[in-house]
Amino acid sequence: MSRNYAGLSRERIIVEALHIISGRGLGGLSMRRLGDALEVEAMAIYHHFPLGKEQLFNAIAAYVASPSPSGTAPADGEDGAEETEEEAVDTRPWDVRLTDWADTHRARMLAYSGALSLLVHRAPHTPDSDATRALMHRAFTDAGLTGEDVVRAADALHSYCVGAVVHQVRHADDEDAPDEAEAEARFHLGLRALLRGLT
Structure with missing residues (x-):
């Protein structure tokens, strides 16, 4: 070798x-x-x-769990955290920002569904997780939430995304399992309802 x-x-x-x-x-x-x-x-x-x-x-x-479409392997420390430059502030509507993040996060989890159980038991602290937290907090603040409600809303959104993917993967082999287009439509329906309910 x-x-x-x-x-x-x-x-x-x-x-x-x-x-x-x-x-x-x-x-x-x-x-x-x-x-x-x-x-x-x-x-x-x-x-x-x-x-x-x-x-x-x-x-x-x-x-x-990387919010970046390509994903990057963390470099240093047990979880691989390293310093990154501060990203430019996203000025798009708050719900567009969160929907884009949710779509990207869902796609990555589906692409690597065999590793989903790792996300259930581990929450690595990395620059990407910090960026995700900042993105969510800015967006929910722009939506009018304040204080602990911002944190609760971010937790709810993250939990919805993980739960929706786990549900889809768990039932992928069911006889009546939806195709990807229908699964995505159902995901967006629930996402819209969640964001409306939170704000």
Whole structure:
């Protein structure tokens, strides 16, 4: 097996781990199997994840939960938090901002549905999670909410998105399961109702 680790990166490791999870489930992911898929010795992975599988799981959860469409692998610390430049303030209507975020978050969770259980048990603190929190708080503040209601509304929106995806994945093989277009329409119906109810 090759000992040339020049092309090995946190992101490459995470993406390959997600491929394994997609085919074999979380239980099928081992450092040895991951090393084989990457064509490196398993110990090479520990250079990027010195705390082992738990640190890798945290990084996978952060990657899947990224609000960025492409997603970026976190770089430093157990959860991979690193400093980022402050983004320009989004001046679109508050509900458009939240709907765009919800659509992107839903799409990423569906794309990596095998790792959904990691999001249930882990909430990595990363620049992306900070950006998501700031986006939601600004939007709900612009909608007229104040104080703790802003935090409660953000929690409700996040919970709705995760719950809707879990429900869709859980029932994907049902005989009467909706196709993707109908599933998306149902998601938007519930999202609109939630945002109206919260504000």
